Amino acid sequence: MASDPSLLAGPSPDGPASGGLSGEKTAGGSGFGRYLRGRLTGSVASLVLVYLSSFFIFRVLGGDPLQAIAKDRRMTPEERAALREQLGLDQPLLAQFGKYTADVFSGNFGTSYQYRRPVMELVLERLSATVLLTGTALVLSVAVGLWVGARAGWRHGSRLDRAHVGVSLTLWSAPTFWLGMIVIMIFARQFGLFPVGGMVSHNVGPGLLAETLDVAHHLVLPAITMTAVIYAQYVLVMRSSILDEIGHDYLTTARAKGLRDDLVRRRHAIPNALLPTVTLVFLQLGGVISGAIVTETIFSWPGLGRMVFESIGFRDFPVLQTTFVLFSAAVIVANMCADIAYWFLDPRVRKA
Amino acid sequence: MSAQSSGQTALTSARAIAWARRRAALAGFWREYRTQRTGLVGLAFLLMVIALALATPWVTDAGGLDPTKVHGGRLDAPSLAYPLGTDELGRSVLLLTLWGARVSLLVGVTATLLAIVIGSLVGILAGHFGGWTSWVLMRLADWFIVVPTLVLAMVLLLVLGSNLFTIIVVIGVASWAGTARLIRAQTLAVEGRPYLERARALGAGHWHQMSRHVLPNVMPLVLASTTLQVASAILLESTLSFLGLGDPNQISWGTMLHRAYEAGAVSYGAWWYLLPPGLGILVVVLCFTLCGRAMESVVNPRLRGGGR
Numbered sequence: 001m002a003s004d005p006s007l008l009a010g011p012s013p014d015g016p017a018s019g020g021l022s023g024e025k026t027a028g029g030s031g032f033g034r035y036l037r038g039r040l041t042g043s044v045a046s047l048v049l050v051y052l053s054s055f056f057i058f059r060v061l062g063g064d065p066l067q068a069i070a071k072d073r074r075m076t077p078e079e080r081a082a083l084r085e086q087l088g089l090d091q092p093l094l095a096q097f098g099k100y101t102a103d104v105f106s107g108n109f110g111t112s113y114q115y116r117r118p119v120m121e122l123v124l125e126r127l128s129a130t131v132l133l134t135g136t137a138l139v140l141s142v143a144v145g146l147w148v149g150a151r152a153g154w155r156h157g158s159r160l161d162r163a164h165v166g167v168s169l170t171l172w173s174a175p176t177f178w179l180g181m182i183v184i185m186i187f188a189r190q191f192g193l194f195p196v197g198g199m200v201s202h203n204v205g206p207g208l209l210a211e212t213l214d215v216a217h218h219l220v221l222p223a224i225t226m227t228a229v230i231y232a233q234y235v236l237v238m239r240s241s242i243l244d245e246i247g248h249d250y251l252t253t254a255r256a257k258g259l260r261d262d263l264v265r266r267r268h269a270i271p272n273a274l275l276p277t278v279t280l281v282f283l284q285l286g287g288v289i290s291g292a293i294v295t296e297t298i299f300s301w302p303g304l305g306r307m308v309f310e311s312i313g314f315r316d317f318p319v320l321q322t323t324f325v326l327f328s329a330a331v332i333v334a335n336m337c338a339d340i341a342y343w344f345l346d347p348r349v350r351k352a
Numbered sequence: 353m354s355a356q357s358s359g360q361t362a363l364t365s366a367r368a369i370a371w372a373r374r375r376a377a378l379a380g381f382w383r384e385y386r387t388q389r390t391g392l393v394g395l396a397f398l399l400m401v402i403a404l405a406l407a408t409p410w411v412t413d414a415g416g417l418d419p420t421k422v423h424g425g426r427l428d429a430p431s432l433a434y435p436l437g438t439d440e441l442g443r444s445v446l447l448l449t450l451w452g453a454r455v456s457l458l459v460g461v462t463a464t465l466l467a468i469v470i471g472s473l474v475g476i477l478a479g480h481f482g483g484w485t486s487w488v489l490m491r492l493a494d495w496f497i498v499v500p501t502l503v504l505a506m507v508l509l510l511v512l513g514s515n516l517f518t519i520i521v522v523i524g525v526a527s528w529a530g531t532a533r534l535i536r537a538q539t540l541a542v543e544g545r546p547y548l549e550r551a552r553a554l555g556a557g558h559w560h561q562m563s564r565h566v567l568p569n570v571m572p573l574v575l576a577s578t579t580l581q582v583a584s585a586i587l588l589e590s591t592l593s594f595l596g597l598g599d600p601n602q603i604s605w606g607t608m609l610h611r612a613y614e615a616g617a618v619s620y621g622a623w624w625y626l627l628p629p630g631l632g633i634l635v636v637v638l639c640f641t642l643c644g645r646a647m648e649s650v651v652n653p654r655l656r657g658g659g660r
Contacts (some may be wrong), residue, residue: 050495173633177613185623290503309595
């Protein structure tokens, strides 16, 4: 994985320069260049679509944003006209689109209606909290999911397998927000083991260690709730890819040379079964984002998801538009990373 | 199988033969499905919940849903009069849960049907015509796949306004893309078979090819993925309702949980208000998932790795 960035930087600049007919390149290099170019084109097309659709949804489909702003306030026609001019809503749609484009490229995503601050500032402020929670939950669920899935698949049909699949499917079927509420009620309210919500306490002592422990204490319940709901998909994929490997001859060979069953699984079956699962980790990011929005809402976690929830009630369209673009872009980039990782992980892709 | 059917005297027309073949296929499907124990359990529970939801208007009195006509206390614990306690307006939680099942199931099933119709149409068109039609349709599908479903549905509901109809449409529109991809791949596989070449040689038009040959062949796969998708649609509906984007005039399990959260049921410890709708969602989603997995392994024998 460490070689990824250098290889990434290599073929892409000279790709357009050599203009399709790259004569001096060897077969392997131009293969990756072409593969990368194909993936990049697809991703850029998706990004452009996201950027067009966000304008379409919020300005064309959504009608007049002024109605949302002025919903709870009494405004005179003059005030309305002034606000309209201030937001550039008196311009024709095409001119608005031009301004929107200029804003997107200069990183200006407007001012939040409810916080009265630039959206970009708010996003950057809350990004780390979301990354902390989502990252923890993702690492936990991938680790648990792969471990459980490999074991369940290896002994498929056994009582252990049925129990693991049953438990993970049941947790997957539970709505995240409901599970969160139940968890809070039992572990925070009833037993008082963990904080009810938020990320930091007010009365925490100074020092890095105390602060870190405090955040970790707050992190336990939301991270476990999110993990419980999303780990099932990793279990199922890992299990079925182990099932795909189980009949293969190379496993018989490994056993024939006298390896213990445990080693056959760990050294031979799992590395091969990992391939589809690794890409799934990237591909499922959209589902993880959905989980983050509701988990942060329930646990009052000061991240992007909580901000989205607060913006829904307030009809805070600039915040919603920005997060819509941001989340979609994150998934597109993750998908592209999955495709690129696949090139290095699976030699079969290179031949296709 | 068709040779055997056409041997019977009762079957004369081509249509009758086709129907006999379909009946036989269905019987075969059921024989396979019956061997999947978890699928049977899921189906049994599901039929029970659906029967309960259908019977609710006859068995219970809808008047109990009107906050002005009820006499229960605010967030009362379960008692003889109110077996599952009361909500913040004094209504019976049991009654709300029974009525909520109707909206949750209705939204889940209709939204999925919409998604399947759009997905099948796009998938078959893309697979059948190929070329730039396929390219445009699949780029569109790609976009719907990469945009996080919840975020897209949320944003669309916000700008369109929320009622039962828009919720169904938005969930359907937000979740058709996976089906379209699946159907397109399947269509491409079917298109390569000789009987389609025969149909083309006999002068079959695009419509005839698609409706008579491609569609019946991709249908089993569609059914399995439909069942799994109902589960996601019900979860999505409950999440949207919980985030405050549900139809305020309807009672669904999601809106119940939204109200419970807003009324402070968590800090009050009103477990009787939280458990019934949440468990309702869990059971129904789990049943649909179990049925869908069982159907999938019948349709796609490669998945049948032993004791699924």
